[in-house]
Amino acid sequence: MTVEERLAALEQRLRRVEDELxxxxxxxxxxxxxxxxxxxxVSGLWADDGEYDVEGWHMRSRADVAEMVRSPAHQGLISRxxxxxxxxxxxxxxxxxxxxxxxxxxxxxxxxGGGYRVWRAGANHVTLRRTPAGWRIAKRTxxxxxxxxxxxxxxxxxxxxxxx
Numbered sequence: 001m002t003v004e005e006r007l008a009a010l011e012q013r014l015r016r017v018e019d020e021l022x023x024x025x026x027x028x029x030x031x032x033x034x035x036x037x038x039x040x041x042v043s044g045l046w047a048d049d050g051e052y053d054v055e056g057w058h059m060r061s062r063a064d065v066a067e068m069v070r071s072p073a074h075q076g077l078i079s080r081x082x083x084x085x086x087x088x089x090x091x092x093x094x095x096x097x098x099x100x101x102x103x104x105x106x107x108x109x110x111x112x113g114g115g116y117r118v119w120r121a122g123a124n125h126v127t128l129r130r131t132p133a134g135w136r137i138a139k140r141t142x143x144x145x146x147x148x149x150x151x152x153x154x155x156x157x158x159x160x161x162x163x164x
Contacts, residue, residue, distance in 0.1 A: 016093060019091075019093050019098070019130075019135070020091050020093065022134060022135050023089065023091050023093075023098055023100055023128060023135050024089050024091065026045055026128075026134075026135055026136075026137070027086055027089045027100060027102060027126070028086060028089075029041075029045065030042065030045060030084065030086055031083065031084035031085055031086055031104075033045070034069060034074075034078075034084050035078055035082060035083055035084055036078075037069060037070075037074075037075060037078055038069070039065075039066040039067075039069035039070045040066060042065060042066065042069050043062040043063070043065040043066035043069070044062070045065075045136065045137055046061075046062050046065050046136055046137045046138075046140075047062075047129060047131060047136040047137060047138050048061070048062055049061060049138075050062060050065070050136060050137045050138050050139065050140075051138070051139040051140070052064070052065050052068070052137075052139075052140045052142075053139070053140070053141045053142070054122075054140075054141075054142040054143075055142075055143065055144060077108070080108065080109055080111065081108065081109025081116075082106060082107065082108050082109065082119070083106070083107045083116075084104065084105075084106050085104060085105050085106075085107070086102050086103075086104045086124065087102045087103045087104065087105075088102060089101070089102045090102065090158060090159050092158075092160075092161030094161075095130075096129055096130035097127070097128070097129050097130075098127070098128040098129070098130075098135065099125070099126070099127055099128075099157075099158055099161050099162070099163065100124075100125075100126040100128060100158065101123075101124065101125050101126070101154070101155055101157070101158020101159050102124050102126075102158075103121065103122065103123060103124070103145065103155070104120075104121070104122045104124055104142070105118050105120065105121050105122070106118070106119045106120040106122075107119065120144060121144065121145040122142045122143060122144055122145055122151070123142065123143050123144075123145055123151040123152070123154040123155045124140060124141070124142045124154070124158075125140070125141045125154040125155075125157060125158040125164040126139070126140045126141075126158070127139045127140075127163065141154060141164055
C-alpha cells in the first residue's frame with residue numbers, strides 16, 4: 001500500500017469516527033435541550049423537513065417539533081421536573097445518510113416531592129442526513145417499550161443498520 005493510499009484510508013476512517021461522534025453528540029443533546037424547554041435548539045436538531053413520530057403525535061417539520069416543546073403538555077411535564085435520557089447510540093453510516101438506534105427513558109419527579117420514577121421507556125429509530133450545517137435528523141420514530149412488536153422491531157432494524 002502506498003503512502004497516498006494509507007493516508008486516504010486514514011482520512012476515511014477519521015471522517016467515519018468524526019461522523020459517529022457528531023451523531024452521538026446530536027442524539028445526546030436532545031435530552032438536555034428538551035428538558036430545558038429550548039424549542040428552537042431542539043427543533044434545530046432536525047432537518048427542515050424532518051419528522052418526529054411518537055405515539056399519536058406525528059410532527060412533520062422543525063416548526064412542528066418546536067411547537068411540541070412549547071406545548072402545554074411538554075411545558076407541564078418539565079415544570080414539574082423531568083429528565084429525558086437517551087442511551088448509547090448504535091450508528092450505521094452510509095455516505096451522507098445514517099441510521100441510529102437507542103433506547104430512552106423519561107424520569108419524572110414525583111408529585112409528592114419524594115424522589116423520581118421512570119415514566120416512560122422507549123425505542124428510538126432515527127434516520128439522519130448530512131446537511132451543510134452538519135448531521136440532522138430526517139426522521140425519528142419513538143415507541144414505548146411496552147412489549148409491542150413494533151418497538152422491538154425498531155430496535156432490531158436500527159441495530160443492524162436497516163430502515164424501520
